[in-house]
Amino acid sequence: MSNQRYEDTQLYRIRHSLAHIMAQAVLERFPEAHIAIGPPIEDGFYYDFELPEAITDEDLKAIEVRMKKIISGKHAFNVREVTPEEAREVFAKQPYKLELINDLVEGRVDDNGNKIAEPASSLTIYTQDKFTDLCRGPHVANTSEINANAFSIRVRPPAGAYWRGDEKRQQLTRLYGTGWETPEQLQEHIHRLEEARRRDHRVLGEKLELFIISPLVGKGLPLWLPNGAILRDTLERWLRGVQVDNGYLPVVTPHIGNLNLYKTSGHYPYYKDSQYTPIDVDGEEYMLKPMNCPHHIMIYKSAMRSYKELPIRYAEFGTVYRYEQSGELTGLTRVRGFTVDDAHLFVTPEQLLEEFKTVVKLVQFVFESLGLSDFRARVGIRDPKSDKYVGDDAAWEQASSAIIQAVQELGLPYNVEEGEAAFYGPKLDFIVRDVLGRSWQLGTVKVDYNLPERFELEYVDADNSRKRPVMIHRAPFGSMERFTGILIEHFAGQFPAWLAPVQAVVIPIRPEHDNYAQQVQAHLKAQGMRVNADLRDKNMRNKIKEHRQMSIPWLLIVGDKDIENNTVSVRLRTDEDLGAIPLADFTTLAKSLIESHSMEIKA
């Protein structure tokens, strides 16, 4: 990979130019259409249109054919500098362009009215063939630089998109295209999409019998089937153990709580829109728990705390409920009820930095143990221009600098993003890249001076004075639902043996081998393994096929020779045949691979 900025690459110019060519073809087909904007994006480009009617597949085919024709016309991309007046004339029939021209002339401002660009006295327009667009560029010099067989506008379907990303404004039709330098790169891209679809956790979740979502239960409310529950429970028990080793204390809190609790914490007013309507209980209002922190805080507050007790680390796999817009729900990765591997640490200000670093190291350990070794950190600080945050500036400054100091001392790659903080404090998010190179926001660690303030938390210091503790909120997995969904895709359902819902299946060759198969199963079960013996009245080949499709790590075929020699014939889910292995040797091998959380299923 080069360090060249995307904006400076030939690929960027190709995609930007393809967007213009698409706009030309669309305007030829729908002369009354209005054009909005059309930038290059990852893997391709899009262009937003206001169209007189819904676009059909026939239209897309025709537009694509026309685009190829335009490209083969070897048209130059001509840039011209124009005055705002000229530009307004050129785009007299294009209201979105006129709005853009006005904004450019007046200088760009952000949502809070702050200037982010100087007013422009002249603008640039690009023309190819018979199409002219308001554009900063850059473009290819001539359409002959574009390979007409290295793009497609039918890989990704048309979608709705709000003008300028504002849901209160006109919704436009966004046409997506993917564009590359060579047809081979286009094919590779299509293969990557197919691979992602093959790994889709919603598809694998059904095939591997991990979870279902039933409309009668409710959207965004997944039901975990036994296989999925074993996977999730294995992760939970492991993390629980790791946390006990690191001085965390378990707590358990209920699923609803008095509305006043969330008013005190500040969650209720701030997140009103993403919480469920309060439930009336004997004239008092109760809420489905949107977060665990207020409950843990009340546990802290239930006794007078000495500095000698701190840090106190309360951990709970706490289930929370949040209202998400229906269009946002996706399998396990975006749901309305989910379990956070939550913990809240109460520390003295002096302990904060060290404790924060220890927490970050724990999160790193968790990811690396699961083969998610490609991750970076994002420091989310508040947007200085927004008023949606609570607490005074000094506390925010203190917390933000503690986080940045910690990641620097740990040598973690990170970047700082404004506006990514929680309402009560800055945070450190872990952005993990999976095997397909996709990024996911998983674990999160936050420093919080505000909730201790709001709840008036105290501890007694060595000089007998009352001091205020600092809180650290942290969740390595984030949500058990999302994390499991991502693991399914990361491993494509081929989980490491320690996580596999069923680790081995014993398959007798004929019914007279059933007895031995059961003995093998009992032996391995006694060693703590999750093993089934498949004694159904079915063809052995059928059984192999079926369990192979379920990605069972080890298939143990047993017949006359195995009974005679006390062996199992091991077939891996990779289709590798390890041949007959003494049962004792297989047991030792499997146990050691499971206990070490190995990513391998053979020695």
Next chain:
RNA sequence: GCCGUCAUAGCUCAGUGGCAGAGCGCCUGUCUUGUAAACAGGAAGUCGUGAGUUCAACCCUCACUGGCGGCUCCA
């Protein structure tokens, strides 16, 4: 929530304005198999729900529900 799109057996999917289809799975029987699909028979559907058009609707129209692709949002 908004735009688009889809909904036929447990699953994957054909199908036509005039009697509802296949493969897999499931059930029964036969077969008794050394590494990815043995053979035969059978059960299984209010064609997502509700209206409308029509002599007649699974098919056409509308609404609703749910899935999917995006947008917006995401503690």
